[in-house]
Amino acid sequence: MRVAIIGQGYVGLPLSLAVATAGHTVLAVESAGDRLNALKQCRSYIVDVSDEDLREATAGGRFFPVRDLRDHSAADVYLIAVPTPTTESDEPDLRLLDSALATVADSAGSGALIVVESTVYPGALRHHVAPLFERLSGLRAGIDVWFAHSPERIDPGRDAQYAEIPKLIGGLDERATAEACSFYETVFRNVVPVSSSEVAEFAKLFENTFRYVNIAFANELGRAAREMDVSFREVVTAAASKPYGFMPFFHGPGVGGHCLPNNIHYLNHALSSVGRPSALLTTAAQVNNAAPEYVVERLVTALKHRGQSVEGVTVLVLGLAYKPDVADARNSPTYAISDLLAARGMQVRVADSWVPESREAGSFSRVPLTVEECANADAVLLVTDHDDIDYGLVFENARLILDCRGRFDSPKVEQL
Ligand SMILES: NC(=O)c1ccc[n+]([C@@H]2O[C@H](COP(=O)([O-])OP(=O)(O)OC[C@H]3O[C@@H](n4cnc5c(N)ncnc54)[C@H](O)[C@@H]3O)[C@@H](O)[C@H]2O)c1
Incomplete structure (x- = not known):
């Protein structure tokens, strides 16, 4: 298949190589000039991708770094992997996603599969992404094109086999889920369909905020243990000898990265929309920020x-x-x-x-x-x-x- 992958960062670039390795033709769309040039020269800027990987995919005629999709014929599949940060007031900022969608709307034709890999809040695909795409393209979700969410679960720097990471997939409807599964099955060994895009969106945020809250708990207990003259690291290691029902989290200097600090706001945004913001998340953020x-x-x-x-x-x-x-x-x-x-x-x-x-x-x-x-x-x-x-x-x-x-x-x- 011809697959356009929008955003060639920590998520998009390893994904592009996995898709190319599976035998598809990848249009690797990147708006940042320095990154695009690096890709064209087979120079990787991502820890999990080597220059050799890029050379192989390029030599195999399956990997094409491009600036603008409009200069190319339509793809069968579009995967979106652009950043989803928060605004100054900690609300989801979907502007980069919107601009990626505009790119897809200019290119996609009837029958296309469009998958958002970027992290979004539950309901974003159905109530924001698909309606915006329909307005921009004139195509109808669930009739002309198929929309799904497949959250990325990569852990940069961890020496994991990318294609072995189970891939969650939730479509806007059954057909979309089926279309997305049959594509992803060509790339990933273990595809996990769920009943809706909301489940996939929610699951991703739950996975990450679960870590965030547990790190906060470790941070609180770590400080108290110090006052008690007990090594909290030893406590966690001791508790982790229990073979079930426990997962180790350690205290540390704070939580960083693009994902976790933003994900709490994406989840709380969705929870607040039904009048149930998480007090636990708010407290966790106070603890981690301190x-x-x-x-x-x-x-x-x-x-x-x-x-x-x-x-x-x-x-x-x-x-x-x-x-x-x-x-x-x-x-x-x-x-x-x-x-x-x-x-x-x-x-x-x-x-x-x-x-x-x-x-x-x-x-x-x-x-x-x-x-x-x-x-x-x-x-x-x-x-x-x-x-x-x-x-x-x-x-x-x-x-x-x-x-x-x-x-x-x-x-x-x-x-x-
Ligand atoms: N980094 C991680 O470990 C990780 C893990 C899981 C999920 N995610 C999620 O994946 C998404 C992407 O994160 P990332 O870390 O890969 O970001 P990143 O900043 O590393 O990469 C995103 C790339 O998209 C490009 N881009 C932005 N808008 C574009 C557009 N309209 N057209 C073409 N290119 C465009 C940027 O220039 C950048 O190179 C986010 O939603 C993030 O929350 C990230």
């Missing part, structure tokens, strides 16, 4: 215990990415932590070999991780535990370490 402040308090206390004043000290923060072994710094707690440290008069230096320097926009300077940087800093703060950090070098040379990730196993290191 995590950077707690990290800074802990660092200040540790410095004071050593008889050091706070003003003018240098802190080396390890990690700008929001999670280990990825280059994605969106909503990373390092930004909030650095702002708070800087507001207290501290000099903040951030080392991260994954995140390109061009992404920098915070109250810190970027430095490489060296013996000198460690030794010259008054404190080292481990926020993101990338595997390539030389933990031995840090341990040998740092004067004070606050470890937010439980990477160091030494009584000389302060644990969060």
Whole structure:
């Protein structure tokens, strides 16, 4: 089949390669010029995709990076994988999705399958996406074209076999679900149809907010356990020895990434529309948003215990990415932590070999991780535990370490 995939980011690019590998022809639509050029030169900017993967798909004549779908003939299938952020007032911001839909409306003909992979709130496909598409294209959902939601479940940086991740599919109607299943079955090993697009939309948000709420609970308990002089990491590990009914979540410096911090607002938007906003989600957000402040308090206390004043000290923060072994710094707690440290008069230096320097926009300077940087800093703060950090070098040379990730196993290191 001819498949147009709109948005070539963390979700769209691995999806494009999986679809091409399955033998389809992929029109990889990307609006950002630098990304499009990189794709044309078979240079990957996504951790889970190698240059070799791109070269293979391109040489196989199955992968075509394109700027504008209007320059190409219609596709059989359209998959949309553009960002779905929130507005300043924490409401779903579907403008990028709308513009992707306009692109699809200009291209799609009768019989097309259109699948939204971007995360949206329950009801978005039926009440926002399909009506907008109908207005733009003149085609009718459920008569001329088939609409489904298939939420993406990729976990960037995790070494998982992409095509092995079970794929949820919920169409606007039975035929749409069936059409989407028969397409996705050519790409994924395990396709999981559900009875409606709302179930698929809701399930995705439930999966992610489940994690968010449990991280908040761990953050709360972690702080209390510290007052009780109990290692909460050991508590979680101990509880995880139970073979059923428990899943480990650890406390940390805050929750980042494009997804989790936005997903809570998408879910609460839908819950509020039926008069049932989740108090638990709101509380979880308060707890998680307070995590950077707690990290800074802990660092200040540790410095004071050593008889050091706070003003003018240098802190080396390890990690700008929001999670280990990825280059994605969106909503990373390092930004909030650095702002708070800087507001207290501290000099903040951030080392991260994954995140390109061009992404920098915070109250810190970027430095490489060296013996000198460690030794010259008054404190080292481990926020993101990338595997390539030389933990031995840090341990040998740092004067004070606050470890937010439980990477160091030494009584000389302060644990969060
Ligand atoms: N990143 C993840 O781990 C992850 C996991 C599951 C779900 N999701 C969801 O998937 C969606 C995409 O997230 P992402 O992380 O891949 O975003 P991303 O920013 O990495 O990639 C999106 C890409 O779409 C491009 N784009 C935007 N509008 C476009 C348009 N009209 N035409 C062509 N290209 C356009 C952007 O330039 C960008 O390259 C979001 O809804 C997100 O919540 C993300």
